[in-house]
Amino acid sequence: MAKKKVKKSLKSITNTHKGKLLGPKSLKPQQTRQIIRRFHIIQKNKYSIISKLRKANSNIDINDYDSIKNSKVYQNEFKNFKIPTKYSENEIYKIDNTSTDKELIKILARIDSEIEQRGGLKTYQSASTQGQTSKRGGDSSKKLIEWLKTSKYETKLTQDLNALEIGCLSPHNIISTSKIFKSITRIDLNSQDPFILQQDFMERSLPTSEEEKFNLISCSLVLNFVPSHEKRGEMLIRITKYLKSPKNGQLSSLFLVLPLPCVKNSRYFDNDKLLEIMGKLGFKQTFFYEANKVAYWLFDWNGKVSKNITFNKKELHSGSTRNNFCISIDNT
Structure with missing residues (x-):
């Protein structure tokens, strides 16, 4: 049959x-x-x-x-x-x-x-x-932990460090398993895991004390998804309000990841402009790495944000194939 x-x-x-x-x-x-x-x-x-x-x-x-x-x-x-x-x-x-x-x-x-x-x-x-699993080489926190384990940070890695992951996709990434941080707060707009809070960073209540702030904030492939250049600037300013004061050499850093075209192929933006903006917000680039499709930065914060910051959307590079990514700030 x-x-x-x-x-x-x-x-x-x-x-x-x-x-x-x-x-x-x-x-x-x-x-x-x-x-x-x-x-x-x-x-x-x-x-x-x-x-x-x-x-x-x-x-x-x-x-x-x-x-x-x-x-x-x-x-x-x-x-x-x-x-x-x-x-x-x-x-x-x-x-x-x-x-x-x-x-x-x-x-x-x-x-x-x-x-x-x-x-x-x-x-x-x-x-x-x-796309960001370690099997596909996409866990961006791997680069962060690699940098934190260098001699540059060995005196800053105390027992009581905490971190905030904006746009966290997995509670099992390398930042979570590194044992560098005593506590990690993970948030995302559309959480897929009970260990990740479903929360909009821009709606999160502002800290009222140093205890509610963080030694490190991870913002990996999030800023590029914010829908306007003005809102991206607002987000960077807001990040400074969540970082602990760097007094006595305490860790106070921002890990930032963007698609490479944001700084390599934008008519309104590039890496120099990013560093200029970050400098006004009190950040100094400690590490930078350019991969095939994304760029990584680790910034240390000095605790001081300049007053009357203005960065307008202005063409820096011409070309019909360029994208429109930009970050603007009007903090006057």
């Missing part, structure tokens, strides 16, 4: 249980990069559209996002939009100065629909977590 052929099910990048999306299963490196890159792009486009709607129509309560999502224009576009199978066929979602409110809301609906169809932020988060 001939055996029945078993029909193979189509593979999906998302994991489901009883019809519910649980985020992607183990992904190939190329799939991981595609998901992360796409979510970064559409989130930035979404912010641009919301900003444009806010400026163009004061009657729209953009803070009440439900008022937009409940509109017929949004609902129809959201339900009817279908994403392509291949990432290479993705819609660009371009807007210009002639776009009407109705057109902007339609684009916003398509972006939200795409995010949902691709598994939501859990899909992006899971891809990011897998």
Whole structure:
């Protein structure tokens, strides 16, 4: 008797249980990069559209996002939009100065629909977590611990050090297993682990004492995901308010990681500009490493932030292939 052929099910990048999306299963490196890159792009486009709607129509309560999502224009576009199978066929979602409110809301609906169809932020988060596992060489804290274990820091590594990880993806990374820190506070916008607090750093309560501050703050591949150049500047200023005073040689440092194109291929930004900004905020670069796709910095803080800091968005490098990454500050 001939055996029945078993029909193979189509593979999906998302994991489901009883019809519910649980985020992607183990992904190939190329799939991981595609998901992360796409979510970064559409989130930035979404912010641009919301900003444009806010400026163009004061009657729209953009803070009440439900008022937009409940509109017929949004609902129809959201339900009817279908994403392509291949990432290479993705819609660009371009807007210009002639776009009407109705057109902007339609684009916003398509972006939200795409995010949902691709598994939501859990899909992006899971891809990011897998992309930063030690097996794929993506745990950025490996470089941090390597630097902290040099002679430069041997006198600063006391028994009572604490750290804050902004955008933490795993409580089992190298910073957690290094035994350098007595305590680590881990936060992320969309926590995937009970040991990581689901929290927006920009909404976190400011410290009221030195005990509530940190010896080290890790900000790895987070600043580039902040949707505007002004907000990135605000985040850097806010970070200084969470660092312990470096008195008596106490560790007070920031570990920063950015995609390399942010400082190598931006028309508005480069490494010199970053160091200039960080210098005004009281930071001095102690270590720097440039990898193939990302750049790492370890800054020591002197505890002093300059007054009346102004860094505007200004073109530094021309070229049609350059990106628009920038950090601006107006602290006057």
